[in-house]
Amino acid sequence: MNSLLEQFLSEARDFLQGIGEKLMQLESDPTSTPLMTELFRFVHTLKGNSGLFDFPEMTRVLHASEDLMDAVRNGRVGYSQKLADELLEAMDFVGVLMDEIEAEGEIGKNHATTATELAQALRSLISDSKVSTPVAEQVSIDSFSEDGPAVKAISWDELPTLNLAETVAIELYRCAINGDAVFWIEYTPEPECFFKGEDPFFLARQVPDNAWRNAILNNTASSLVEMDVFSSQLVFQFLTSAPAEELDDLFRYVPDQIHRIEIPALAFVKPIGNTDESVIDDDFINNTLLLLENDDLDGVARTIKTMLELSAPELWSSSALRWVLQLIELEPQNKAAQRLLLESLRTLTPPDWSTLTHSVQINSITTNPVISVDISEFPETLLRDFHTVINAQREILSLPANTSGEWSVGRLKSVAVSLIGCYRAINQAHEVEAIDAALQNALAENSPTPLLTWLESALTNVPELTVTEEDPQIATIFPVATQNEVKFGRRVEDTTAAATASKTLKVDQDKIDRLMNLIGEMVVAKNALPYLANRAETVFGVRDLAREIKAQYAVINRVAEEMQDTIMQVRMMPVSFIFQRFPRMVRDISRKLGKEVELVLEGETTEADKNIIEALSDPLIHIVRNSLDHGLEQPDVRLAAGKNAAGKLLIRASQESDRVLIEIIDDGKGINPDVIKHKAYEKGLIDEATLERISDQDAVNLVFAAGFSTADVISDLSGRGVGMDVVRSAVEKVNGTVGIESEVGKGTRLYLSLPLSMAVTNVMIIQSNQQIFGVPMDIVVETVRVPSIHIQRIKQKQTTVLRGRIVPLLSLNDLLASNVAQLPNEDNEFATLIVRVHGEHVGILVDEFRETVDIILKPMTGILGGLAGYSGAALLGDGSVLMVLNPRELI
Template structure:
């Protein structure tokens, strides 16, 4: 692809996003001159960039939009909702055109056909509503569906069609799903596209047990027949009823919207992100090499060459400082503000709330907080689930809020803050809240928990059941939520990033989700222990102290063991048993115990040997191992061996 086209698409997306923010700001405050000037500059710059290429239709549309903004700057026309809707329609149309331009270097035929009507609306020569052309609402046909129809042979794209966008879950094979076999069940299949979701990797990095496919297809059958084929995996597919080509363009979506604006991720900074990633990799290798100097010094000491041992340790200390400085600088280069993901929500909330007929205010705070690029880019999907749940089930309609003596407009707050080496993101609404009694009843009906367990559990514990797969308290399924996959997906996504999700809710007052994530995948202080002849790493931050415990001090308490430490009873667990390793018999001597801090208080973990401490770069698990409970990640020791880093909170749960 032409480098100029790639650069144009990247800059155009930034200008589109800036124009969107300015227009939404103008909608809430039409007198805000700064936003008007900024919107004009964005459209003007975008028009200038388009003029470098043969995109005549887009140039004409942007020229008309620029003219309207120029008149608004001169106070010749009033900035109102109608003007904002028209301009947002143009911005949305440009944004939907960019994927096709990036792939082919030209404006697609479908986008070309929409240009005259947009120009007509902007010039006041047509009376059609904006939504009849390219409205920001979900009634618009996404660019992927239009592109799919264009790719199909003319003989296969006649009449009404069903556009299918099927993105199998990466772990679908383990669920017994066969994506291609499922697709063969679709009636009257006319056209098929199968592509990789991610860039092709080398054979060494390819995981054959994960599904990497994105499947798009056209069917001449009925929408109900296609829905029946995918009834067991509705969260993985989007179905759109496409009218005949001579009919109007609006279509009815069925499933979760997943247009290009949702799927798009930033892949570059001002420097190609792959170069930054390579530097992080090199820094990680330096950490491993640096750790290898310590055992080397030990060998020199054993051979009686103390002078050499001291020199090696001195060099180790100097290299340690340099590596820490290098790694800190490289990770800082990967940091981007949360604004990159937060800025996508104002327009989404506006469109969805309008569609649901709910009036609300979105408040965003802390968007300047920075985190690793990989973490920020993977935050949009879980936040999208939480925002949709708040809009669909949390915030009440205006009439209901007034009956409850609440403000007519709901409030949805998206807040980020930094706490030490973590970021905390809160999604909170002032809606109806989650009723624990309803969750309890639903969980019993679905067999998630027994009636005895449900009765014995507190309301706070019962609320956590909403994260269980398939559990939803929604009375009906909508295309936004209600299928019981959203919160489960949120927890899974956040856990993969090394974070956690906390839920608090009060009936009638609202619901708050708190996401706690690391700022970056940074160096970690580990305590290395031995059990069953193997070494494992435990984050030093979880260890309060180490303790030598006589075997005679261990007391049996019900089915477990405990001991007394400074007048406090501490439960005792054996790491060998937690890891389900073969029993080595009852210990005869003193026990080596790690006193650890957990959510439930202090516990003691008995190990066979405490080796040493090490500063390493820990990476989360990926591929087949990413769902293994109790393993937080892996790292390399100085001798090249792989060390599993344990998640003790998960192990003792």
């Protein structure tokens, strides 16, 4: 899981919590505008954040919530209990999604329907001027088909007219008979979809298993000249046997633009062909029908096959006969359909399947709710569900009225709607009028009694059921209001459990800093043990004790190191933390400057200590601004120079051993050393002599000098002369280095090298002139002993050849200006520390090497702070002070 997502999840939970709290507070103070505004802001931010990721289900629900809250905030919709419930439920749903994302990294496909429902419910709250009217009305009526609201049960005349080739139709018919639902999909992209980066045609090409497809152009413009090519006027149509979930997933971003119908098998049975002539006479039809009546299907098939051999295949009648054969083979029981098809041969017009609704529905898979059957024929499960819903309604009705003594109109209506739905489902639609009447009475009296009385009386007409335990199927058969209300209710109890299981812990940074300081002290204290062991042996003469202390030291050392590592990891942050603001910044600045910039970010997962990352943010912004302002040219200049119009700005982070390297590379005009030299000379930063002999690289480095600026005009972006030297000092403050390389016309590369962490520094102790000094290990390349005969003098400088490379040698005593020669060992060899400074290897001659230690480096302050040759001081285990050298400045 990427860190951005992690951050989103942790933040989103806070938001959810906040939204819940605000809603609770609103309940006691429903008119409070600040609360309302705060709530809107929460929902708004959460929606915005969720949009960063690929969670359309979550964004959809949040978007609807946001719209609703906006309406509430502007007073278009009044706050109500119902509204709070819906919002809380939506937030619970978002919580469920987040759990799923955390556990599996994505949202399951099964949530799409719920998301649409919730969003719909929320939106209907906006459209209803009376907020108290429950949304259950739309939902309960629409969603009586088993497939949820996305697929509506339809009647025959709603089916699209299908004009398919016979072979395709037969194939689809077979699919439908075999139980694979065949869907008719009409995808109407919204006109402005191109501006949202959508490509409806691409989406259309992804529809799986389509047997037939088409696109229609609804060009509204009167002539081609007026055609608006950027407004979608297309409608895509498909017939596909792909599973519903797959289709839901495919169109998950545009569910509202999809019209999906499940096509009953018989709808494909539609003979086509030439109707001008027919070789079939009434006798043949009558005979075949007679055979059919006698259940002689083989006989029917035989007769038809003979007939087919005699007639031309492209005739309408032949097509119809072939269909009869299909029907006999696949639906041998469906006599009515076979008969109807044979009858149609008399008129040569397609059979009207709607006339045999009853038998068709039994045989095909689609269940049409409008079937007139006796109630006792209903399966037990359906009856059980019926009772569950009815009982729930009875409970609702027996609830006490709310505090003000008013019976909510919405509650009554909701109950009535649920009841109507139930009775429709068991085909007792005639009860609807009675329910309506009872509802009117109840509304007039503002009491639930009339409805309750009706319910009691009505229940006696329905066969009672002995089984009462809950059936899990209820969810699929009745996605109605009652079920909706309890769906996420369990979440509330779950939240406590989930909160304790939460994996992230937010801790104040001060506490971490304190912990780190303590561990630092511990490291120092631990370092005292070897001294103690030494003293035990040399001063007190107890060798065994010394050995035991050393053994104990090893253990403490290991634990301390682990502690240190762990605390470092706690403080580690990915550089994406600062990188993520660049895309926006680069976009804004480049717009302002009229430049085209392609920003590439690399290595965003590279981690470093929080302090380092924070210290880096300002310098980086500075550098990026500089690159945009001075580095990259205007598009026309770039084109003239033979480059792409869009400049490329690459920001790359990488880890180099224990340092983080950040490079900012642009392919702009580069830095012209001559210009820099002269500017520096004009500003009095260098004298004439320097101007003459300064190398190009040194000249480029002058941009880091204090007070340097090349821009002639001070803009709000750069040109105040406080740019690069501020960058350098900020970077050096955290023990980092900054460098620049540039080639005129090709571009500039700026690099920052920073330590991963700055808490504990590993230094090597060396001895020179009877004093000890520390040298940071990160710049030490190696330690060698150079025999004095191998030291050559080139002019005034000492050098040696080390593995075929000339290495300049410097004496530490000289560097520290103490006029004493370095001491060689008894073999006349000089201890030489090879260090890497500004990318080059330099040897420093010292008197003796000592051990390496971990120290807490304290920078020097006050008057001593001006001594650039030292990077700081530290306490050693024996209580002495170690001065740590800064070879970069020293050399």
